[in-house]
Amino acid sequence: MRLPKLRDLTEAQRSVYLYAPKDAHVLVQGPPGTGKTLIAWLRAIGLQKLGQPVALCMFNRVLMKYASNVDGAQETQLRVTTARQWFLDWWLRAAIPPCKQGGDVLVNAPKEDKDAVKAAGARWHFRTWNPWTGRPGVWAVACEEWETRASGLAAWPRWQAPPEHPESKQEYDWDAIRDRVIQHSGAFGEDVLSLGTLLIDEGQDFHAGFYRFLNIVSVIGSSMKVKHPLRCFVLADENQQLTQFNSTLEDIRQGLGIAEDCRFSLVDNFRNTLQIAELAASFHAGIGAIPVMPQRTGEVPLFVECRTIAACVGRVVTWITNHPGKEVGVLVFREPKRQEMHERLAAEVASIRGRNITVQSYSWESRADNPSDSLVFDQGDVVTVLNMSSCKGLEFDAVFIVDPHDCAIANLGADRFRMQMFVAASRAREWVEILESAPVRTDALFLQEFPSEELLVRDAPRQKPVAARVVQNVPPARATSPAAAVANWAAQAEVLARKHGFAFEDLRPKGCVWVNAPESFSKPMEKLGFRYASRRNAWWRLQ
Template identity: 35%
Template sequence: MRMPNTRQITDEQEEIYMDAPMDGAIIVTGPPGTGKTVIAFLRAQVLKRKNLSVQVLMYNRVLQKYTSNVVDDQSNELASSTLLRWFKSWWVRHKIETPLEVGDKIYLDCPYENKDEVKNIGARWDKNHYNPKRRRRGQWYAPIEAYNRNTTGFLPWIAKDYDAPKIAQYQYDWQQILLLSAEYFAAGKAFNDWGHIIIDEAQDFPTRMYNFIRFAAGSMKNGAITILADENQRLSEDENSTIDDIIKALSISSERQFSLTENHRNTRPIAELAAYFYVGLKTGKPKLPHRKGDKPELVATTGLDQQVEYIVKVLKSKSVGEVGVFTQNDSLRRMFLNRLEKKLSGFYQVQTYSSKDSESNNIDRLTFDKSATVSILNRHSCKGLEFDFVFIPELQSILIDGSNLDAFKMNMYVMCSRAREGLYLLYSSKTNCLPAVIGCLPNESSGLLEYKNG
């Protein structure tokens, strides 16, 4: 991550990270490129100089890795983590024992010699679930239907641990967490003071999480919170919060609400195209930058291999830079990885990451802020990142209908705004009939895109 030097910090940014209250809760909103993540770390540095405990919390592991150089430059004086990993550690320290329940599965603590007993009353084996007691994968569980039919039979076997209750593997049950917290507090116990937490990409967390955070912070000596968010940059359609949701949940008064408006990342042509996909939510659009650059391209090809060739041609003709390739799913990510690794060997280092792929889930292999590097990522992993050149291939794979048009625009808004210097949209069509997604892009006469054939 590129941090600005003292001369590059604007008055707008300095007023927020230096002068905003250091206690209680504040919120900083701003469109892409306005420096919300920069503010997160500048504010963390100020808090650290005041000898206050501070944690910068990220939405995902890729963004945490992208910003790790900032933490390293501070000689480990700063701490960053994904929010879910930090919360897991914070919660476990309180030793609140709860049944090991994930979604519709209630896990069991069953020795091998008793497996037939639980199997006969409806238990099933989950080979992929990590069993903390055995320290390896594989654990018996009761499906919720079987458990409800025979609760008494399963009770002796219910596994318990100190982890917080979950709805799914990576999705905490914040309502249940709030109830357990109330019971814990009512018993006269105190929460471990988290000092000051700074939450980046805060719009991608559920409102119930903020209800819990407000309750927990209220019982702490410090318990301060800085929120950085842009509701126009929501990549998840399932769990997210609007700016108003967060403000209401944390009871943030108007004098504690701040906004960033200046785009420091994109060229003007890229910013203009990104603005086309703005859906009108509260955060607003950034002021258009003055920096000139090439017009983004929409490239028609006959297939994926021709798109690969076009990417290679562009990269070999440009000055060596840092490149992002954002795919719509994991299958496409693997296809572009395999082809670009071969085609760019000797010119660019090609890297990837996916939490779902055992061959690509080592986050430590990712390197950012390094020239001649191509990062191939699923679109869900691109939040908060920026690259000199961005390619968004296989656009025709995006299915568009009236019900998901806003979601499509938000996704495009996020992906397009990652590019500093060059932006390329590519699609495949073997007939004269254009894919439906092309109708959702600016037409050629708009001047926002240069239409080209690959």
């Protein structure tokens, strides 16, 4: 990402950048493509120049890696992290005493104290995460034994994990954490409370209790007159909620006690074409603001019933082949589909001659094989395969949304599907294509949520593609007969190619007309008298 100059900002962006207070909590509302992440970076760099502590917190590791890709980010030395990691680092510094209702108490003892810490009652846990080293392996004591062993282990730092939410191990019990912070606040020093500004992107995806916790840390820091009490700068859009525990704008406002004059809005869409923005708006769930429609125009997004996963992969590969130097996002609803698409695409693009195309992926389940640190953004000829939960805040030249039938509308509801589609479609700068690998019933639930063909063109299901050798054996008289040919065939082929994003080459009179469409595009191409060339993966016709 390239940071804009002050003169390039819109009036709304300039208002946030210049006039949002620095000594109070701030909430910025903005739909996709309005520049929230860029404003967060500008704000962070400005505060850093004033000598204030700053941390930029992202929803997940993928977005953290993407945000770290801003031009000049390395020179700023700005800390970019996930909100979860920021909190765990703070919890470690706070060193809140263990409680009986918690988990094991971890003890940070060096190797030379092995015998002493063991004699005091601690046991070595090989697989337990060590918060001091960030690796497995740490000394631990069961929480029910802590009171009787605490005095013998007092010489070493200890840590107990934050209380878990009773409904999910993936979320913390923020009210219990808040109570413990209040109970032990008298022991906190400057390093625990002088935190400066915490900028939170995609703020709607955090639990409402997280903001109540942040507010109490801020209040305690202010009351103790630390140098830089915590101030939060939250950027959010409640129509992009993708998590089980999320917050509305009102939850964030109440949790942090944000004053009305500390709320700002961004509305101008700088990312999408008009056609993509209209498609995304059709999935708007009626929560939050819709961005102002952009002036830039492009192609109408397309829905294709491919009927096989191989055909879905083929369409992505064809688009990549015909659009060199582009950045492509492939978004799926389920982890097994992410893995399959990643493997198939990596195998297929390897055969594209003269191109060095990177196919990368990430998910929490596959983080050992696909670490987030290895992801590359803002480079051409890169294909990124992600689950819906990992695509927040990103953008690509083209986005392919694969298998909407995996969305589980019957279980999660139509609003959840619409939010997912709103987020996914709005990632694209130039092109959106929705691919379905299974035959689609006319009463499919996801079809009922699709807009009209004015906003999303339907590509009718095709018969099983004819093998290339059969097409090449068709007698010339049949291929060029009036029944198969159409008047003004070259013009119609060019329109067809542009509609579907295929390359079109007219080499007449010395050569032929080429359309770089896949073999599965046989029905319209044969109707225009074209033949399929398997070596080039394209259709041709002479004058």
